[in-house]
Amino acid sequence: MSLEKRKGRPVYLDNHATTPLDERVVEAMMPFFGEKFGNPHSGSHFYGWEAAEAVEVARGQIADAIGADASEIYFTSGATEANNLAIKGVARFYREKKNHIITCVSEHMCVLDTCFQMEKEGNRVTYLKVDQNGLFDLDELQKAICEDTILISIMTVQNEIGLIQPMAEIGAMAAEHKVLLHSDAAQALGKIPLDVKAMNINLMSITGHKVYGPMGLGALYVSNKPRVRLEPVFNGGGQEKNLRSGTLPPPLCVGFGKTCELAVTEMPTEAKSLEKMRDDLLERLTTKLDGIHINGSMENRVSGNLNISIEDVDAESLMAALPDLAMSSGSACTSASEESSYVLKAIGLSNEMAEASLRIGLGRFNTEDEVDYAAERLIDEITNVREGRKSLSGNAAE
Numbered sequence: 001m002s003l004e005k006r007k008g009r010p011v012y013l014d015n016h017a018t019t020p021l022d023e024r025v026v027e028a029m030m031p032f033f034g035e036k037f038g039n040p041h042s043g044s045h046f047y048g049w050e051a052a053e054a055v056e057v058a059r060g061q062i063a064d065a066i067g068a069d070a071s072e073i074y075f076t077s078g079a080t081e082a083n084n085l086a087i088k089g090v091a092r093f094y095r096e097k098k099n100h101i102i103t104c105v106s107e108h109m110c111v112l113d114t115c116f117q118m119e120k121e122g123n124r125v126t127y128l129k130v131d132q133n134g135l136f137d138l139d140e141l142q143k144a145i146c147e148d149t150i151l152i153s154i155m156t157v158q159n160e161i162g163l164i165q166p167m168a169e170i171g172a173m174a175a176e177h178k179v180l181l182h183s184d185a186a187q188a189l190g191k192i193p194l195d196v197k198a199m200n201i202n203l204m205s206i207t208g209h210k211v212y213g214p215m216g217l218g219a220l221y222v223s224n225k226p227r228v229r230l231e232p233v234f235n236g237g238g239q240e241k242n243l244r245s246g247t248l249p250p251p252l253c254v255g256f257g258k259t260c261e262l263a264v265t266e267m268p269t270e271a272k273s274l275e276k277m278r279d280d281l282l283e284r285l286t287t288k289l290d291g292i293h294i295n296g297s298m299e300n301r302v303s304g305n306l307n308i309s310i311e312d313v314d315a316e317s318l319m320a321a322l323p324d325l326a327m328s329s330g331s332a333c334t335s336a337s338e339e340s341s342y343v344l345k346a347i348g349l350s351n352e353m354a355e356a357s358l359r360i361g362l363g364r365f366n367t368e369d370e371v372d373y374a375a376e377r378l379i380d381e382i383t384n385v386r387e388g389r390k391s392l393s394g395n396a397a398e
Contacts, residue, residue, distance in 0.1 A: 010326040011370045015304060015363030016159055016187060017328060021255075022212040022364070028258040029214065032251035040248050041239060051250040058257025062219050065260035066185070066204060067195035074220045074240045075248055079186035080110040081233075082205035082220035083153075085244065086182045087114045089230030090151045090203070091123050098150035101125045104136055106163075106346045107155055108184055115153070124148070132348045133297035134163035142173060151180045156188035156204075160343040160359060161296030162305025164192060171200030180228060186210050186218070190263030191271065191302040196221055202228050208252070212364055213259030217252035220244075266364065274362050275303035277371045281360070282306060284375040289382055295344060295357060304362040309344075309353040313385050318358070321381045325374055328359045 012020070032054065040055045042048030060070040076082045091101060103115050105127050115125045126144045128136040141152070152174050156167050167183060174181040182203040188194060190211035196204055207218035222228050222243070236245025286292050291311030310318070315329035344354040362371070 010324050011366075011374055012326045013360045013362065013366070013370075013374060014326050014328050015361035015366075016162075016210070016359065017361070018209045018215065019212045019363050020365055021214065022259070022262060024262060025213055025255045025258045029251045029255040032254055036250070038250070040250055040253075041237070054250055055248055055253045058253040061257035062206070062260045063221075065189065065194065065264050066206070066221060067197050068204075068221050069224065072221050072224055074222060074244050075253060076205075076218045076220055076244055077216060078209070078218035079108075079184060079205045079207035080218075082207070082218050083108070083110050083182075083184050084114050085220055085230065085233050086203040086205060086222075087111065087118065087151065087153055088233055089243075090180060090182070090228065091118045091121070092231040093229045094150045095122065098148050099123045100146060100148040101151045101153065102128065102141065102144050102149060103153045104128045104130060104155075106130050106134055106158055106160075106343050107153065108159055108186075109342075111153055111155070111184055130346050133300070134158055134161050134343075134347050135165070135297070135300070138166070138169060138173070141170065145173070145177050145179060149177065149179045151182060153182040153184070155184040155186075156194070157185070157191060157302050158296075158343070159187045161307045161347065162187075162301040163296050164188075164300045164302060167199045167201065174202075175200040187302070189260070190267055191304070193267070196223070202226065208256040208259050211259055211263050214252045214255040217249065217256045219256070270364055271303045274366075277362055277366060277368060278304060278306050278360075280368075281362075281371050281375050282308075285378060288379045293353065295349065296347065306360040306362070307344075307357060308360075309349065309357040310382055311356065312389055313356050313382055315356055315358050318381060318385060321385070322377055325377055328361075329355075329357060 036050055038047030038051035040048060040051040056070070059073045063070045063073050076085060099122060101115060101118060101123055103111060103125065119125050128140055128144065130136050152170065154165055154170055157164055171181050180202045181200060183201050184205045185194060186205060186207045187210060189206045202223045204221040205218065209215040222230065230243060232243055232245070234245065239245050239248065293309045295307040295309055319327060319329060341354050344357055
């Protein structure tokens with residue numbers, strides 16, 4: 001969206017939180033909000049058949065995007081539900097045989113909270129620590145695996161610092177020990193190539209609204225070979241092969257299917273474009289300002305992510321002074337779950353530097369003009385904040 005087309009709205013730089021709907025996705029969804037309104041579980045007439053067929057086409061599109069078979073895709077309300085279903089489902093089904101889970105301290109809070117719940121129910125959980133880049137030691141993972149380990153849960157792309165974990169290596173290790181591997185790939189879909197078979201991933205959580213699709217719909221991939229068994233999280237009409245009961249929403253399913261189709265085709269050119277804009281933004285900031293620290297590794301990072309800490313600047317105050325830029329902060333008070341702060345602390349940041357951090361998420365509809373504008377505004381306001389602090393310090397000294 002160009003500066004002219006924004007109509008006075010802020011430049012959107014928070015594409016890791018959610019993304020705008022692609023117009024092509026909206027177009028695909030619209031008939032199912034109108035004349036194609038049928039319940040896909042009504043198997044006795046045309047309207048149900050029409051909706052069911054559209055849902056199955058979407059299921060195939062989603063499967064193709066991650067190298068799965070359509071029969072391995074189960075619709076959910078989003079990645080949070082998919083993560084809960086994967087971890088709780090495996091832990092509860094296999095508990096009498098094995099009860100050890102391995103995860104990482106920088107996982108999304110819905111994974112960590114689910115693991116905390118499993119501990120209350122009797123599972124043992126190992127939380128791997130990470131280094132300053134956000135990576136954990138694969139040797140530590142190897143040591144943590146034991147005869148009682150049933151599941152490893154590691155996110156493919158970290159949502160705060162954009163780190164890409166080496167899932168193929170992790171998958172090979174899990175397969176060698178006959179341990180199931182789950183990955184929260186909500187931030188990976190459409191950003192990096194995904195192939196659950198090649199990566200030896202048994203369960204994968206994805207969602208639509210992180211990749212220009214509809215909010216309110218996600219999916220859980222559950223491998224057929226080897227077959228993974230899950231205990232349902234809630235019960236009802238037995239939809240999704242008794243694994244996830246509830247009436248499916250055809251408009252959202254169709255939208256998510258189109259989203260995945262576009263994600264695959266747009267990915268190569270989109271990644272290059274986002275990487276260029278991100279690197280240009282970083283270069284402008286570091287050229288004009290000192291005290292800019294990059295959080296996480298730039299090498300193993302998705303192209304649209306930039307997470308920085310700014311010396312002598314409180315991120316909350318900075319964002320308040322920049323209502324024309326929509327960004328997010330690493331300060332704990334920006335999230336009820338304190339999601340940002342615990343991730344940044346896990347990679348070694350102090351409270352002060354975590355509270356001085358900004359997460360900038362570039363996406364499909366950002367333009368070079370918007371990035372230029374954002375760079376100018378950030379440079380001006382950071383300079384103003386620092387000069388204001390110096391002035392206050394000088395007055396206090398007098």
